[in-house]
Amino acid sequence: MPRPAGHFTIWQSMKFSLAVYGAPHASQSAATALRFARALLAAGHELYRVFFYCDGVHNGSALSAPPQDEADIAEGWQALQRAHKLDLVVCIAAAQRRGVLNSSEANRLEKPAANLAEGFELAGLGQLADAAVNSDRLITFGQ
Amino acid sequence: MPRPAGHFTIWQSMKFSLAVYGAPHASQSAATALRFARALLAAGHELYRVFFYCDGVHNGSALSAPPQDEADIAEGWQALQRAHKLDLVVCIAAAQRRGVLNSSEANRLEKPAANLAEGFELAGLGQLADAAVNSDRLITFGQ
């Protein structure tokens, strides 16, 4: 495992979780969280879970289509998920209020379509509590 | 036309437009805008256009499903639209970035579904400039 140079503390691999509250293309925080996730994985740490809450649920939208010359944040998460088998959890309660649904939720709520992107899964707030228990560090990326 | 009582200015019907930047269930501003729209129509004024911009484009989501005991803002706009034939315009550029698409946009962008609610239409930023020119008052409901 790589060992960052130039630090005087003893390096050890840690388990991180991230809580992301910001929608892409509305605030910078989703992009910052994605960059931070890449950096911690590059340093050899473990990313236990990314929990998308509040407006952060829009990170999991399959329908966002930023202009060609702007960063595609949702795609960035998906690429990282494929490479590292990340647990990308979109809070189901926050997502329901904001119109981010997978197909079983769309059916249950009698909505005309689903829009949760591949690589993300809907789950309850318990997954945030679980991340707080099972991670060495939990970093919040606000709105 | 009804005439509000108790004011000392000469009452005249005015043409209002609203610019709405906030997503429902994220900030209060969308709900405030909806209440304001109802109040100005009840007072006999004209609502020339509601322009949904920035995160406000989520007002036009057909997939949002707030809990039963919370207000359904999208439905509120739709009811007002039916009753008053309102012009509810969702900014197409802001909506594309944020994943709010009608079916022709979904086709054009090769996205798997559309999620623009009935009663709303996608159009360009020119509709905001047009509202600024053709309204007596333009009120911004921020994020």
Place this chain on the structure above:
Amino acid sequence: MANRTLAICRQAPYGSALAREGLEAVLAAAAMDQSPELLFVNDGVFQLLDGQEPAAIEQKSLQRNLQALPMFGVETLHVCKLSLSQRGIDPAQLQITGAEIVLVVDVGKFIAGFDIALNF
């Protein structure tokens, strides 16, 4: 060793969804017997004000969420003393049935006692 977790609630109620969604996250954790400690600071202390009547703005009262906390075992609410005095709030005004209000004078020291912070 188990993490000591602190939820920090800094937002005023109703203007944004964050105050509500923060309390919902705390309640969910409490329901799993993993309830964090709770600190209300800055505009978050406004969540504790008595007599909120949000029906007029078509919202549910946040006080229902607060009152549910003791039922799930969250019996102590830590509140920043400075934040209260800056907002002209008398601590004696604050009452959440079944919960004890504990004033925190040194917020930095209090926070330092935890491993994990949830920020709302």
Place this chain on the structure above:
Amino acid sequence: MANRTLAICRQAPYGSALAREGLEAVLAAAAMDQSPELLFVNDGVFQLLDGQEPAAIEQKSLQRNLQALPMFGVETLHVCKLSLSQRGIDPAQLQITGAEIVLVVDVGKFIAGFDIALNF
């Protein structure tokens, strides 16, 4: 009689989308020959700072949008003098090619000269 319209730009660039979306709205209006006057005030004056290099945070420079303004006929940028001095910005530092920077001392009086305000 035509409305006199003012776009008020109060947001710093990059942290939120509002600065960018505000300028896009102004450009769209200008392209239709309905360009509003422009006022930069509060953190909005940070949009005018020289030497922005947002490639490192994977964003496009807002200065491209600003430089497009004169091409669409928006040749005067009004800037709040107080906001600049509060932020330690020397007005002489500000340069947008093709545009004239006009400092506004009395923002309230300036705003009062318009019928419609677009707020960003």
Place this chain on the structure above:
Amino acid sequence: MTLHIVSKSPFSSSALSDCANAVRDGDALLLIEDGVYALSREMPEKLAAAKLYCLAADAAARGLAVPGSIEAIDDARWVSLCTEHHPVVSWFK
């Protein structure tokens, strides 16, 4: 005369003090949403000659009492305030 609308708490946002720098004598200032938390402290001095309003529903929602120096209004009165003033400027961040 301008109508200024402030919707953020003065304890967490500069919206009210930014607005105060742009208010002229005789302008109207309306507090809405979290802007009503301005009722919890003294108003900026620069607003001494402005007419002050707040949305009664937003103050009640938050458990705040409205002092006599500020007029608590409903949505209908807000609409008429808008007709009586221009431009209308929103200070929301």
Place this chain on the structure above:
Amino acid sequence: MTLHIVSKSPFSSSALSDCANAVRDGDALLLIEDGVYALSREMPEKLAAAKLYCLAADAAARGLAVPGSIEAIDDARWVSLCTEHHPVVSWFK
């Protein structure tokens, strides 16, 4: 020791001054996103005994120079700051 992360402009948000009330001697404070606009004015006195960092990319994006009293860091160093401190507290509104 706690790591505090501030992401909003001190000119428009109370995030930095709220944070300053919660910083202890020896804590670390990292400015990110619009938080780096704190470089445009004096830091709150209460932060005199804290270690101050800012994200170099966010400062460069905004055209801000970083003074010698504040260490400009990259994302990798941010990650190691997180491993060296706990808890990590975000001041984002």
